[in-house]
Amino acid sequence: MTELTAQPKASHFIDGAYVDYASGKPFVSLYPATNQPIAHLHAATDEIVEKAIAAAVRAQKEWALVPQIERGRILIEASKLIRARNDEIARIETLDTGKAIQETLYVDAVSAADNLEYFGQLVATMTNEQIPVNETSFAYTLREPLGVVGAMGAWNYPIQVAAWKSAPALAMGNAIVYKPSEMTPLTALILAECLTEAGLPAGLINIIQGFGDVGAKLTTHPDIAKVSLTGSVPTGTKVMASAAESLKHVTLELGGKSPLIVFDDAHIENAVSGAIMGNFYSTGQVCSNSTRVFVQDAIREKFTDRLVERTKAIKLGDPLDPDVHLGPMVSKAQLDIVTGYIEQGKAEGATLLCGGDTLKLQGFEDGHFIKPAIFDNVTDDMTIAREEIFGPVLSLFSFSDEDEVIARANATPFGLAAGVFTKDLARGHRVVRRLQAGTTYINNFNLTPVGVPFGGYKMSGIGRENAAHALESYSQVKSVFVELGDVEAGY
Numbered sequence: 251m252t253e254l255t256a257q258p259k260a261s262h263f264i265d266g267a268y269v270d271y272a273s274g275k276p277f278v279s280l281y282p283a284t285n286q287p288i289a290h291l292h293a294a295t296d297e298i299v300e301k302a303i304a305a306a307v308r309a310q311k312e313w314a315l316v317p318q319i320e321r322g323r324i325l326i327e328a329s330k331l332i333r334a335r336n337d338e339i340a341r342i343e344t345l346d347t348g349k350a351i352q353e354t355l356y357v358d359a360v361s362a363a364d365n366l367e368y369f370g371q372l373v374a375t376m377t378n379e380q381i382p383v384n385e386t387s388f389a390y391t392l393r394e395p396l397g398v399v400g401a402m403g404a405w406n407y408p409i410q411v412a413a414w415k416s417a418p419a420l421a422m423g424n425a426i427v428y429k430p431s432e433m434t435p436l437t438a439l440i441l442a443e444c445l446t447e448a449g450l451p452a453g454l455i456n457i458i459q460g461f462g463d464v465g466a467k468l469t470t471h472p473d474i475a476k477v478s479l480t481g482s483v484p485t486g487t488k489v490m491a492s493a494a495e496s497l498k499h500v501t502l503e504l505g506g507k508s509p510l511i512v513f514d515d516a517h518i519e520n521a522v523s524g525a526i527m528g529n530f531y532s533t534g535q536v537c538s539n540s541t542r543v544f545v546q547d548a549i550r551e552k553f554t555d556r557l558v559e560r561t562k563a564i565k566l567g568d569p570l571d572p573d574v575h576l577g578p579m580v581s582k583a584q585l586d587i588v589t590g591y592i593e594q595g596k597a598e599g600a601t602l603l604c605g606g607d608t609l610k611l612q613g614f615e616d617g618h619f620i621k622p623a624i625f626d627n628v629t630d631d632m633t634i635a636r637e638e639i640f641g642p643v644l645s646l647f648s649f650s651d652e653d654e655v656i657a658r659a660n661a662t663p664f665g666l667a668a669g670v671f672t673k674d675l676a677r678g679h680r681v682v683r684r685l686q687a688g689t690t691y692i693n694n695f696n697l698t699p700v701g702v703p704f705g706g707y708k709m710s711g712i713g714r715e716n717a718a719h720a721l722e723s724y725s726q727v728k729s730v731f732v733e734l735g736d737v738e739a740g741y
C-alpha cells in the first residue's frame with residue numbers, strides 16, 4: 251500500500267497563521283486502518299497556550315464591535331470554502347478517524363459548513379428586547395459576547411465538533427481557543443484556515459494541540475470566560491469542577507446510553523434501520539447512540555431476525571473504499587475497551603447473536619477492526635446495559651407495557667437521546683414527553699440538523715449546541731434601564 255499522509259503545515263494555528271514549536275511534546279496521528287502515522291505534531295507548551303489566549307483577548311475586543319451582519323457574512327463565506335474543500339477534508343477525516351469515506355464525504359465537513367452558514371445567517375437577524383416599565387421609563391436588553399472561549403473536542407467528529415463550538419461563539423462576537431482531541435488533531439486546522447481565508451481577523455480562532463493537560467489549562471486560565479467540552483462524563487466532571495474555581499460559563503456535551511423503544515405496531519424495517527444507524531454508524535462511536543434497544547414482545551423475534559440479518563451484511567474494510575460501510579475503531583485502546591465489554595457481556599450471561607470478533611483484514615493487519623455486535627437477553631443490571639461502550643455493540647431488551655419500558659429507559663444517569671418507533675403518533679408524543687433525554691426521536695434516530703437544539707439531560711451534559719440556543723450560550727444579557735422622567739427621592 252502506498253504511504254498515506256495528512257501532514258499539516260504546522261501543529262498549531264495562532265493569530266491567523268500556522269506555528270510550530272518543536273519544544274512541545276511530540277505525538278503522532280495514526281491511521282486507524284493501518285496503525286501507521288499520517289502526521290507528526292507537537293503538543294502546545296505553556297508559551298503556546300499563552301500566545302493563543304493573548305491573541306484571542308486582543309482580537310476579541312474589536313470583533314465584538316463588528317456589526318452582526320458583517321460577522322455573519324464571514325461565517326457564510328467560510329462555509330462556502332469548506333464546501334469547496336469537502337472531498338479533501340473527508341479524506342483527511344477518514345485518515346484521522348478511520349471512519350468510512352462514504353460517511354465523511356457527506357456528513358463531517360457538510361455539518362461544519364451548515365453550522366457556519368446557519369449561525370452566519372441567524373446572527374444577522376438577532377434583535378434585542380424592549381420592555382415597557384411605566385409611562386416615563388423602559389428598558390432594553392443587549393446580548394453581549396462573553397469574551398474568550400476555551401474549548402476541547404472529542405475524536406469522533408473532529409471538524410464538526412470544532413465548528414459546532416466556533417461558529418456560534420464567533421457569531422456572537424467571542425474569540426475561541428480550540429484544542430482538538432489528541433487522537434484527531436487535523437481538520438480543526440482546516441476550519442481555522444477557511445475562516446481566516448474568509449476574512450476572519452487574526453486571533454479570533456486559535457487551534458492548539460495537546461492532551462488533557464493542555465485542555466485543563468484552558469479551564470483555569472483567568473482570561474478564558476467560557477469553557478465548552480465535547481467528551482466523556484469523567485472529563486466533563488473534571489472540566490466543570492475546574493471551571494467552577496473561577497465561575498466560568500460551561501457547555502458540556504458528554505456521553506450517553508440512549509434507549510430506543512420499538513412498539514409492536516412499529517414499521518419493522520424502519521425500526522431496524524433506526525437501530526442499525528443508531529448503533530453502528532461511525533463504527534458505533536457516536537455519543538447519542540441507541541445502545542439499549544427495547545423491543546415489545548409480539549415483534550421481538552421478527553425484529554431480531556431482521557436486525558441480525560442486516561447487521562451481518564454490513565461491509566467492513568478499507569475506509570477509503572466508497573463501498574465500505576464501516577471502518578475500524580479509532581485506536582487500539584478504544585478497541586480493547588470495546589472487546590473488554592463484549593467479554594463482560596458474555597460472562598454476565600447475555601447472548602451474543604452476531605459479531606464482536608476482531609478482524610485482521612488483508613493489507614490492514616494492524617487495523618482496529620471489529621464486527622458489529624448484537625447481544626440478546628440483556629438484563630438492565632448488566633454492565634453492558636449500564637455503561638457507555640462507545641463502539642458497535644447493540645443490546646436487545648424485551649418489554650411488554652408502556653409504563654414499564656419508560657421506567658426502564660429512564661433508569662440511567664445518562665440522558666443524551668431517546669427514540670420511539672410506533673405508528674401510533676399519540677403514543678409517540680406521549681412517550682417522548684416522559685423520556686428523560688435532551689434529544690428525542692419519533693420514528694427515526696440520530697439526526698442532528700443544525701436548526702434543532704442538541705444536548706443532554708442528567709449526566710449527559712449541560713447546555714445546548716445548534717439552533718438559537720447555542721447563540722444564547724455564547725453570550726450574556728445586559729439590561730439597560732432608561733428613565734425619561736424625573737427621579738424622585740423620598741428624603
Ligand SMILES: NC(=O)c1ccc[n+]([C@@H]2O[C@H](COP(=O)([O-])OP(=O)(O)OC[C@H]3O[C@@H](n4cnc5c(N)ncnc54)[C@H](O)[C@@H]3O)[C@@H](O)[C@H]2O)c1
Nearest residue numbers: 402403404405431461462465466481482485503504505537
Ligand atoms: N454529547 C456530544 O455531543 C458528544 C459528541 C461526541 C462525543 N461525545 C463523548 O465523547 C467521548 C469520547 O471522546 P473522547 O474519548 O475524546 O473524550 P475525552 O473526555 O477523553 O476527551 C475529550 C477532550 O477533552 C480533553 N481533555 C481530557 N482531559 C481533560 C481535562 N482534564 N481538562 C480539559 N480537557 C481535557 C481531551 O484531550 C479531548 O480533547 C464519549 O464519551 C462520547 O459520548 C459526546
